[in-house]
Amino acid sequence: MSDDEEILNPDEQDLKGTSKDPELIFLPEKSREIYFRAYNNFNKWRVENGVNALSETVLLSYFMHLSHTKQPPTMWSIFSMLKATMNIKDDVHIENYSELITFLKGMQVGHNPKKSKMFTLSDIDKFIKEAPDILYLGAKVILIIGINGGCRTNELMSLTVDGIEKHSDTLLLIKLPNSKTSTDRSFVVRSTEYLQIVEHYQSLRPPNAKTDRFFVQYHKGKCSGQPMGRNKIGGIPRDIATYLKLPNPQDYTGHCFKRTSASLLADSGADLSSLIRHDDIRPGTSRHKR
Known part of the structure; x- marks a missing residue:
């Protein structure tokens, strides 16, 4: 992961409804809102693109879209968060999507993380x-x-x-x-x-x-x-x-x-x-x- 990239960059306000969602107990306590932000960002993209289905093709298209602005380690983080939330919310198991995983692994080839400069x-x-x-x-x-x-x-x-x-x-x-x-x-x-x-x-x-x-x-x-x-x-x-x-x-x-x-x-x-x-x-x- 490049040093200058934040994973998801969540807003300061709580996500509406997530604090009362009983399904949250299955997600890491420290990161629940970030997990749901990843999930909500994916659904927002689906709405904007008129996509109703949940399939490997849809997920592959979404991650291809992300690849224009996100570094490979960040995309893996988003994959991990979507895997957890979609399992809970939609009973969809994207860890079985072999083409998607192959795509993410391919994005890592030749990736060299950039380290931050330091002060003296x-x-x-x-x-x-x-x-x-x-x-x-x-x-x-x-x-x-x-x-x-x-x-x-x-x-x-x-x-x-x-x-x-x-x-x-x-x-x-x-x-x-x-x-x-x-x-x-x-x-x-x-x-x-x-x-x-x-x-x-x-x-x-x-x-x-x-x-x-x-x-x-x-x-x-x-x-x-x-x-x-x-x-x-x-x-x-x-x-x-x-x-x-x-x-x-x-x-x-x-x-x-x-x-x-x-x-x-x-x-x-x-x-x-x-x-x-x-x-x-x-x-x-x-x-x-x-």
């Missing part, structure tokens, strides 16, 4: 010190937490207000729920300057915000009660690279913070155990692709 320590320091807060305060906080914790986009999006704990003037404890390994994790930020930046952002949060998500929209010195979505947070590295006038800012994707953090940790002489803990990998398990 001087890039980070320059942005923190020079970028005007009135425009970039939210991006600075995302950068600080993202780099210190080696965070993925979904982790930053899921961070809650209660997940930020100040323990001293130089130590901030960050607790991340539901990381990719389904294990909660935490890390610390040790810097008076960074703490002040985070606290400044916190102070601007509307007291009547209806979301408990930590990152809310920031615009011209003000925070709104609207939570930042996956696309907004995933685009922050590109915005930072653009401000710094780095070459090809579009190559700084949502995976940038995790890759940068791991690189800086390795450059500091950290041992393998530290790197494994930092990357949310347990000894004896395969490494997650970034």
Whole structure:
């Protein structure tokens, strides 16, 4: 999967009716709405194209349509989600569609995932010190937490207000729920300057915000009660690279913070155990692709 591609990019609002659908218990709890979004996107395509049938030919046509805009790993993810939802909702078993699976396997041939570019320590320091807060305060906080914790986009999006704990003037404890390994994790930020930046952002949060998500929209010195979505947070590295006038800012994707953090940790002489803990990998398990 290319680093700059998100799987499905769900909206911030809940899908109507899915929270009350008893069939949801058969789908992964963390991803139910995304599964149903994949299913709804497929049905929307059917309506737009006047297709009533559910057959291998229809699914093959749909995935051919997706192939113009989606990378092979994303298409496999959509296949997996449609397999689960169509099994439940329509009693259709697309895992038996041999031509469709052959097509998806063929799409993978020659596919080379593109990795995100990384920031240097001087890039980070320059942005923190020079970028005007009135425009970039939210991006600075995302950068600080993202780099210190080696965070993925979904982790930053899921961070809650209660997940930020100040323990001293130089130590901030960050607790991340539901990381990719389904294990909660935490890390610390040790810097008076960074703490002040985070606290400044916190102070601007509307007291009547209806979301408990930590990152809310920031615009011209003000925070709104609207939570930042996956696309907004995933685009922050590109915005930072653009401000710094780095070459090809579009190559700084949502995976940038995790890759940068791991690189800086390795450059500091950290041992393998530290790197494994930092990357949310347990000894004896395969490494997650970034």
